[in-house]
Amino acid sequence: MIVPPASCWKWVIVTHLHQRSVFRRGGVSRLRLAGLCAFALQFSAGALELNVPGEPIQVHGFVSQGFIKSNANNYLAESTRGSFEFTEVGLNFSKELTDRLRVGVQLFARRLGPLDGFDANFDWFYLDYRWADWLGIRAGRVKLPFGLYNEINDIDSARVPILLPQSIYPTSNRDFLLAQTGGEIYGRFSLASAGALEYRAYGGTLFLRSTTPPNSPYQIGKLNAPYVVGGRILWETPLEGLRVGGSLQALRLDADFFFNQSIFGPLQAAGILPPEFTGKVGVQIPATLWVGSAEYSAGALLLAAEYSRWYVSLNSSQSVLFPNISTMVSERFYGMLAYRVKPWLHPGLYYSGYYTDVQNRSGRANMQHDAAATLRFDINEYWLLKLEGHFMYGTAALDPTLNHDRPLTDLQKTWGVLLVKTTAYF
Amino acid sequence: MRAIRAFTLLLTSSALSVGALAQPRLGLPAFRVIVHPSNPVASVERKFLADAFLKKTTRWSHDQAIRPVDQRSDSVARNKFSEEVLRQPVDAVKNYWQQIIFTGRDVPPPELDSDEDVVKYVLKYPGGLGYVSGTANLNGAKVVTLQ
Numbered sequence: 251m252i253v254p255p256a257s258c259w260k261w262v263i264v265t266h267l268h269q270r271s272v273f274r275r276g277g278v279s280r281l282r283l284a285g286l287c288a289f290a291l292q293f294s295a296g297a298l299e300l301n302v303p304g305e306p307i308q309v310h311g312f313v314s315q316g317f318i319k320s321n322a323n324n325y326l327a328e329s330t331r332g333s334f335e336f337t338e339v340g341l342n343f344s345k346e347l348t349d350r351l352r353v354g355v356q357l358f359a360r361r362l363g364p365l366d367g368f369d370a371n372f373d374w375f376y377l378d379y380r381w382a383d384w385l386g387i388r389a390g391r392v393k394l395p396f397g398l399y400n401e402i403n404d405i406d407s408a409r410v411p412i413l414l415p416q417s418i419y420p421t422s423n424r425d426f427l428l429a430q431t432g433g434e435i436y437g438r439f440s441l442a443s444a445g446a447l448e449y450r451a452y453g454g455t456l457f458l459r460s461t462t463p464p465n466s467p468y469q470i471g472k473l474n475a476p477y478v479v480g481g482r483i484l485w486e487t488p489l490e491g492l493r494v495g496g497s498l499q500a501l502r503l504d505a506d507f508f509f510n511q512s513i514f515g516p517l518q519a520a521g522i523l524p525p526e527f528t529g530k531v532g533v534q535i536p537a538t539l540w541v542g543s544a545e546y547s548a549g550a551l552l553l554a555a556e557y558s559r560w561y562v563s564l565n566s567s568q569s570v571l572f573p574n575i576s577t578m579v580s581e582r583f584y585g586m587l588a589y590r591v592k593p594w595l596h597p598g599l600y601y602s603g604y605y606t607d608v609q610n611r612s613g614r615a616n617m618q619h620d621a622a623a624t625l626r627f628d629i630n631e632y633w634l635l636k637l638e639g640h641f642m643y644g645t646a647a648l649d650p651t652l653n654h655d656r657p658l659t660d661l662q663k664t665w666g667v668l669l670v671k672t673t674a675y676f
Numbered sequence: 677m678r679a680i681r682a683f684t685l686l687l688t689s690s691a692l693s694v695g696a697l698a699q700p701r702l703g704l705p706a707f708r709v710i711v712h713p714s715n716p717v718a719s720v721e722r723k724f725l726a727d728a729f730l731k732k733t734t735r736w737s738h739d740q741a742i743r744p745v746d747q748r749s750d751s752v753a754r755n756k757f758s759e760e761v762l763r764q765p766v767d768a769v770k771n772y773w774q775q776i777i778f779t780g781r782d783v784p785p786p787e788l789d790s791d792e793d794v795v796k797y798v799l800k801y802p803g804g805l806g807y808v809s810g811t812a813n814l815n816g817a818k819v820v821t822l823q
Binding site for chain 1: 763
């Protein structure tokens, strides 16, 4: 019987909700990167204000170029040989229409190994009505408030590390976790001497584009997310700079897989599959994610820690070809420290851990530990340079397709990554 | 004795020149918080002021939209204001705004070049809120006390 091994099904789940690049976000609009760059570079440094009637339109942007090198295992790109396929460009426009109403849009393009390809997309766009500080509403494509830093996963200038802890903020997963199209309510309550409470709640969908992986026994047809809902609450405690909170998110991915006749034909002939089977298998992947967060920021010091679990299952219309998988729970966590030594020098450290299945923590393919150290140099107000080293133990977050389709159990258990990245922004 | 007096004088003049950065003139505050003259508010809490400049709080108690205005990041008043009111260095505040700008949630207050520009801005908008150095000509802008 030609059924992929169990690890393959796990990989499919992981593909959907953790690391892989099989599916990419559908472009709402496409410009070529060159055009976007040229447009961005027409502007001089500093936020721009276009002259239109009323309050000016604010224009901000960034251009990043990175380099990634690993001593073993290809990570995010063809990193063992060293790769410059690590580029990001963003340009946003926003305008205050009234003192309660704002509109904004950001175009974003990137190249990260096989992910995306310089196609510019609407990263976010919204209409934001802030009725009062405790109640506002946004409609459009809105970034997902998951954990402390999900929204800045692609904003190099807003953080110290080049890569945020990948256990909770997998950069190759931005199509699924960065933004949703729908609506959001948000607000902030003062709790007087008890601090303040900030909340956000959202619901909508994800627009996804399917791409069948090479050498696959099937083609991926329809791919959609019927819903993504969730929220985040952050409590700004009376101890200034300390905030704690939690985020919850639920979503479902639906996909149709079309298997080749060469795969299902013999199974039909053997009577394992019904004669009316045409090769189409419908799959539903419901997932629930939560993360608990704590951050302390005082002067030049930043401390952060988060712990998360993701619950993913798979329901298939034809379990012979695509077995059902009962809920698999992955575990993710990190602790981070950053300290601004000088206005131009900002070092940081973190340790991040990831287990694909809490029931099975042994073996290199089921875990990945990541100890990272970063130096951020702010060359001036509009330009920064970062150096970062990672010591890795385990292979769970690696992509087999980037590693010549070798199983994760065959990849190097202990390995390292060096990254260099520079970003200009205004 | 003359040497001691000279040393004391040197110390005093050094202290005065350092103090001149934070407190432009002896007895004057490093910055004063100003609002539009029509604003009924007479005093503000530090936390309210910090939240207003970080745009976490966007309206005055009389429901007027707050329009905060900053000074250049290298100005003495900005640095002192950031340290005492926001309790963060200017660099950290700029990093905060990077997060807000590129997630599309808001934009930072405008950064103006001088006390005079800040006063003009505050006088232009009924919800205006700014800070100027202790020696600035207020030209009718109202000073509010910081609680």
